[in-house]
Amino acid sequence: MVEMDPETHGSPGKILVVDDDRILVEILTESLSMAGYEISAAYDGQEAIAAAQRVQPDLILLDVMMPELDGYSACAQLKAAVETQFTPVIMLTALTDRDDKLRALEVGADEFMRKPPDRQELLIRIRSLLRTKRLYDQVQESHQRLEELEEAKHDLTYMIVHDMRGPVSSIISSLQLLREEQDPPTAEESSALVASSLLSGQRIMTMVEAMLDLQRLEDGKMPVRLQPLSIGMVIEETVQAIRPLLQEGRVRIQVKADRPVFELNLDGELLERVVNNLLLNAVRFSPRGGRIGIWTQATKDWVVVNMADQGPGIPPDQRERIFQKYTQLGAAQQRRGLGLGLAFCKMAVEAMGGRIWVEDIPRAGAVFRFALPLAPAGG
Numbered sequence: 001m002v003e004m005d006p007e008t009h010g011s012p013g014k015i016l017v018v019d020d021d022r023i024l025v026e027i028l029t030e031s032l033s034m035a036g037y038e039i040s041a042a043y044d045g046q047e048a049i050a051a052a053q054r055v056q057p058d059l060i061l062l063d064v065m066m067p068e069l070d071g072y073s074a075c076a077q078l079k080a081a082v083e084t085q086f087t088p089v090i091m092l093t094a095l096t097d098r099d100d101k102l103r104a105l106e107v108g109a110d111e112f113m114r115k116p117p118d119r120q121e122l123l124i125r126i127r128s129l130l131r132t133k134r135l136y137d138q139v140q141e142s143h144q145r146l147e148e149l150e151e152a153k154h155d156l157t158y159m160i161v162h163d164m165r166g167p168v169s170s171i172i173s174s175l176q177l178l179r180e181e182q183d184p185p186t187a188e189e190s191s192a193l194v195a196s197s198l199l200s201g202q203r204i205m206t207m208v209e210a211m212l213d214l215q216r217l218e219d220g221k222m223p224v225r226l227q228p229l230s231i232g233m234v235i236e237e238t239v240q241a242i243r244p245l246l247q248e249g250r251v252r253i254q255v256k257a258d259r260p261v262f263e264l265n266l267d268g269e270l271l272e273r274v275v276n277n278l279l280l281n282a283v284r285f286s287p288r289g290g291r292i293g294i295w296t297q298a299t300k301d302w303v304v305v306n307m308a309d310q311g312p313g314i315p316p317d318q319r320e321r322i323f324q325k326y327t328q329l330g331a332a333q334q335r336r337g338l339g340l341g342l343a344f345c346k347m348a349v350e351a352m353g354g355r356i357w358v359e360d361i362p363r364a365g366a367v368f369r370f371a372l373p374l375a376p377a378g379g
Contacts, residue, residue: 012036013058013130018048018074019092020066024116028061031119037126045069049077052084058130060084063115064093064104072107079108086136088129092117164207167200174200199283202242206280206341209273224351226265231303231372232257234268235294238275242283251286253279256295257305264303264372270348277341278307278368285311285365301374302354308367313360322358345370 015037017028022043029039040055042048046069052060060078064071071091078084090111091104104112111125174193177185185193235257243253275294282292290310297304314322323346349356349370356370 012038013126014038014040014055015126016040016042016048016051016055016057016060018042018045018051018061018066018071019063020044021063027116031122032126035123045071045074045077048074049081052078052087053081056083057087058133059088059090059126062089062091062109064091064095064100072103075104075109076107086133088133090122090125090129164204167203170200171197203280203284206277224267224270226267226352228263229266229268229271231264231266231271231296231305234266234271235275235296235305238272239279239294242276242279250288251283252289252291254291254293256293264374265352266372267348267352270352274345274348274370275305275307277345281341282307282309282311282368285309287311298374302371303374304369304371306367306369308361308365310365313366314358316360319358323356 015032017025017032017039018041019025019028020043025041025043029041032039040051040057042051044066048060048062049069051057062071062075062078066074071093075089075091078087078089088110089108090113091109092113092115093100093104094115101112110129113122113125174197177193178190236255239253239255279292279294286292286309292310293306293308295306297306323342346356349372352372354370354372356368358366358368361367
């Protein structure tokens with residue numbers, strides 16, 4: 001019967017036992033295994049250093065008197081290595097001189113015990129050192145997480161400024177051209193400049209709304225109100241709302257949605273935001289004179305909405321990451337925005353019981369697809 005150490009909570013620590021006395025190694029291995037620990041063994045100092053690098057133990061039991069490389073030298077090397085410098089070391093020795101104990105502590109040993117060690121005392125000291133090691137690991141993880149958050153904050157600030165600078169510059173340039181007195185634009189040119197400004201303003205609003213709504217969805221503060229709706233009607237209305245914002249001749253949009261008519265339990269506002277985000281995303285990455293296609297397909301249990309563009313496409317290894325917040329794919333000019341819009345789309349579609357993904361169209365761009373259940377959500 002295995003005697004589980006209560007400190008491990010079902011996750012036993014790894015202990016490296018190092019001694020040239022193979023019988024003692026077997027005794028310690030059996031005793032500590034009964035307490036629930038995972039044991040590795042080494043029989044000299046050099047082997048101990050190699051095993052510690054390979055196994056990454058949570059604690060090392062290290063004999064002092066060994067041939068070739070003694071325990072003192074081995075401990076000094078273990079404490080000097082980045083990978084094992086914070087791994088607790090208990091040195092075991094038959095020596096009882098005070099100077100031997102001081103030397104063990106001097107080279108970095110955390111504990112010093114006479115061999116053979118008393119089992120109960122050894123287990124208590126192991127538990128104490130592992131508890132300290134776990135606390136240290138938690139502090140290190142927290143510190144690393146804070147560094148990652150700080151880096152993410154820096155990157156996010158840069159991305160927001162970078163991505164908003166383009167639309168703001170476009171609006172300012174259009175307004176300056178409209179104010180031109182020496183060579184005023186024609187009515188047709190003025191209309192195009194206004195349309196360009198409106199589209200740029202819409203992009204800025206989409207970024208801001210995506211940041212706010214994404215946080216609400218994550219916090220569970222954005223209720224999902226499902227009601228029977230025609231998915232095609234929502235798509236048509238969303239497309240019609242954005243048509244005036246497109247520069248004439250820049251992008252064509254073809255819609256073949258909801259034929260035949262499918263009535264699903266949907267949150268109309270969320271669905272509209274999903275379609276709007278994907279559509280603006282497609283417009284941004286479509287070449288001048290390009291085409292965006294939107295169509296629906298039905299299976300036994302799902303309706304799939306497809307939106308295809310003729311942009312640069314998405315690399316296969318990035319098709320999952322693109323729906324994560326603040327994800328950058330490649331160079332800044334190739335990014336699909338802050339990643340906020342697509343992250344919002346994923347959360348919104350999933351909140352309605354569906355799923356979203358992206359595929360490449362060979363030599364033609366990307367197609368974003370999201371599937372929504374025909375059956376009532378939860379039904």
